[in-house]
Amino acid sequence: MTGRAPAAVPAPETLLDETAIADTVERLAAEIAADHPDGVVLVGVLKGASIFLADLARALRDVDVQVAFIAISRYAPDSGRVRILHDVDLDLAGRDVVLVEDLVDTGLTLGYLVKHLESQGPRRVEVCTLLDRPARRILPVRVRYVGTEIPDVFVLGYGLHRADLYRNVPRVVIADRDVVAATPDAYVAALYAG
Numbered sequence: 001m002t003g004r005a006p007a008a009v010p011a012p013e014t015l016l017d018e019t020a021i022a023d024t025v026e027r028l029a030a031e032i033a034a035d036h037p038d039g040v041v042l043v044g045v046l047k048g049a050s051i052f053l054a055d056l057a058r059a060l061r062d063v064d065v066q067v068a069f070i071a072i073s074r075y076a077p078d079s080g081r082v083r084i085l086h087d088v089d090l091d092l093a094g095r096d097v098v099l100v101e102d103l104v105d106t107g108l109t110l111g112y113l114v115k116h117l118e119s120q121g122p123r124r125v126e127v128c129t130l131l132d133r134p135a136r137r138i139l140p141v142r143v144r145y146v147g148t149e150i151p152d153v154f155v156l157g158y159g160l161h162r163a164d165l166y167r168n169v170p171r172v173v174i175a176d177r178d179v180v181a182a183t184p185d186a187y188v189a190a191l192y193a194g
């Protein structure tokens with residue numbers, strides 16, 4: 001790390017505070033429960049969706065829920081491909097599956113993951129995302145459960161990160177992409193202070 005950013009860096013703007021996140025999670029859980037009364041497998045995409053997935057699973061109080069995770073590599077330069085680093089360790093055949101994402105952006109990774117899960121024979125695969133940024137969409141993908149649609153801004157917190165920082169910030173904030181690219185920990189002091 002290159003150290004703290006100068007004091008002139010403005011504090012990030014809160015996009016979703018703790019109350020807004022909790023309300024969104026409850027709404028999404030109610031939608032999922034209504035569509036899957038016989039139970040559902042939530043598949044979280046590591047690491048970003050882990051906090052959202054935990055809250056979502058707890059909010060699904062009257063539905064049988066199983067939880068699994070999938071981890072992927074970042075896109076390899078000039079390949080347009082990701083790799084499965086950790087696959088789901090449950091049998092998905094004949095099951096209702098909801099793929100849980102923190103943020104849907106271009107749709108490329110999501111499209112790949114949905115096809116991968118569908119190849120395992122589930123009854124259906126739906127997608128749930130906390131944040132949807134359709135302005136950057138390249139591949140048209142269907143997202144059944146959308147928490148909040150956001151403009152083309154850079155966000156941190158509640159699982160979203162830069163250099164593995166900010167995941168545990170309990171809210172989602174809009175940050176300056178260039179600032180954290182130059183100094184990944186630029187907002188640490190401001191976001192963890194209060």
